[in-house]
Amino acid sequence: MIIGRVIGTVVSTHKHAKFEGAKLLLVQPVTLDDQPKGPALLAVDGVGAGIYEKVLLVIEGRAAAEILGRKGAPVDAAIVGIIDAIDVDPALVA
Amino acid sequence: MIIGRVIGTVVSTHKHAKFEGAKLLLVQPVTLDDQPKGPALLAVDGVGAGIYEKVLLVIEGRAAAEILGRKGAPVDAAIVGIIDAIDVDPALVA
Amino acid sequence: MIIGRVIGTVVSTHKHAKFEGAKLLLVQPVTLDDQPKGPALLAVDGVGAGIYEKVLLVIEGRAAAEILGRKGAPVDAAIVGIIDAIDVDPALVA
Amino acid sequence: MIIGRVIGTVVSTHKHAKFEGAKLLLVQPVTLDDQPKGPALLAVDGVGAGIYEKVLLVIEGRAAAEILGRKGAPVDAAIVGIIDAIDVDPALVA
Amino acid sequence: MIIGRVIGTVVSTHKHAKFEGAKLLLVQPVTLDDQPKGPALLAVDGVGAGIYEKVLLVIEGRAAAEILGRKGAPVDAAIVGIIDAIDVDPALVA
Numbered sequence: 001m002i003i004g005r006v007i008g009t010v011v012s013t014h015k016h017a018k019f020e021g022a023k024l025l026l027v028q029p030v031t032l033d034d035q036p037k038g039p040a041l042l043a044v045d046g047v048g049a050g051i052y053e054k055v056l057l058v059i060e061g062r063a064a065a066e067i068l069g070r071k072g073a074p075v076d077a078a079i080v081g082i083i084d085a086i087d088v089d090p091a092l093v094a
Numbered sequence: 095m096i097i098g099r100v101i102g103t104v105v106s107t108h109k110h111a112k113f114e115g116a117k118l119l120l121v122q123p124v125t126l127d128d129q130p131k132g133p134a135l136l137a138v139d140g141v142g143a144g145i146y147e148k149v150l151l152v153i154e155g156r157a158a159a160e161i162l163g164r165k166g167a168p169v170d171a172a173i174v175g176i177i178d179a180i181d182v183d184p185a186l187v188a
Numbered sequence: 189m190i191i192g193r194v195i196g197t198v199v200s201t202h203k204h205a206k207f208e209g210a211k212l213l214l215v216q217p218v219t220l221d222d223q224p225k226g227p228a229l230l231a232v233d234g235v236g237a238g239i240y241e242k243v244l245l246v247i248e249g250r251a252a253a254e255i256l257g258r259k260g261a262p263v264d265a266a267i268v269g270i271i272d273a274i275d276v277d278p279a280l281v282a
Numbered sequence: 283m284i285i286g287r288v289i290g291t292v293v294s295t296h297k298h299a300k301f302e303g304a305k306l307l308l309v310q311p312v313t314l315d316d317q318p319k320g321p322a323l324l325a326v327d328g329v330g331a332g333i334y335e336k337v338l339l340v341i342e343g344r345a346a347a348e349i350l351g352r353k354g355a356p357v358d359a360a361i362v363g364i365i366d367a368i369d370v371d372p373a374l375v376a
Numbered sequence: 377m378i379i380g381r382v383i384g385t386v387v388s389t390h391k392h393a394k395f396e397g398a399k400l401l402l403v404q405p406v407t408l409d410d411q412p413k414g415p416a417l418l419a420v421d422g423v424g425a426g427i428y429e430k431v432l433l434v435i436e437g438r439a440a441a442e443i444l445g446r447k448g449a450p451v452d453a454a455i456v457g458i459i460d461a462i463d464v465d466p467a468l469v470a
Contacts, residue, residue: 008182088290102276196464370384
């Protein structure tokens, strides 16, 4: 799992039928000291996350489909938790 | 899921039998401010997307096979939606 | 799926029993303007591709095993088509 | 599998129900000569690892869910062993 | 599949029960002209490979578990063959 921040949403009125019910949020991966890093991606929201919240992101299709509650859903990333705090020894980080 | 733009097509008359019926589109991943980024890839079209359209791309085999409607199809990426709008706070992007 | 060019073969007389019957080809991923890019990889040939041919490559274990025709085969990439032509708007490419 | 070092923990009180029971540790991938490399990630702890310990990390959803003991768990990385020693010929390393 | 060279082993006395019986080797990915490239990784040995041998590596959990002979094993990479020779046209390589 990686750490990200919710930065927005995407509107898609014309989508595949199997995609119905998927609430998507735009998430920016962030480093341990909260800097954006790498490309933003879209994830299924499994916890009711809001804009600016720091979240726990799982990146794998099977797991994301579990969050959506539909085994065969065509998704590949999901928000599985809202992060309250990160406890880390900075001397050990790259 | 990531954001891409449909930029073309590929012609392949000699392909594997299990690949029949897969309409493939060439998709260029783009950044939030619409710049091409990284290598283009081929995805199964699940929504009838057209050239130049901005689309929602799922990159995972199981999910792509779901879009094609055949569980065992040998595919690894699919277009699952056409993007109408992206709503994002630019201050939060890498 | 990505685009590659068949550049060679690999000889492996001592291999795992579950690997029997897998014809492997060495494939170099190429850009849309046909330049080699990134490391070459080995893929199961599902279409009888020859050296120098431009091919359609699927990179995922489940899909590659489908091409081999054995669900549990320990493979992770496969050639699923021979590319005749690529039709793309160059102004849209990274 | 890759080699990492446990560097911390993450607190997430609001998480998806299917995520219950998953003890997560923050792991920093390290090189063979023990230097941090690449972004830290969160993994399910399957062995009772402690801070500073060098661990064996498996990065794949199905495997991580096996460690958690729940097939459908929405996880994508797990700690599967604590590393006592690495025996390597340094002349062969990149 | 990619090409690697076996460069060592890892000792882990405290590991997850589902990991029993997995013989792990440290493998360094190499280029076609035999130069180390990218980070070393740990793979399940399915062919009895020895140090210095050039091997065929499959990187995917399901496939690696097949090599181990246990469907639910928490592994993500495996050695599936020993490479005798690589036959490649150097003009075509990146």
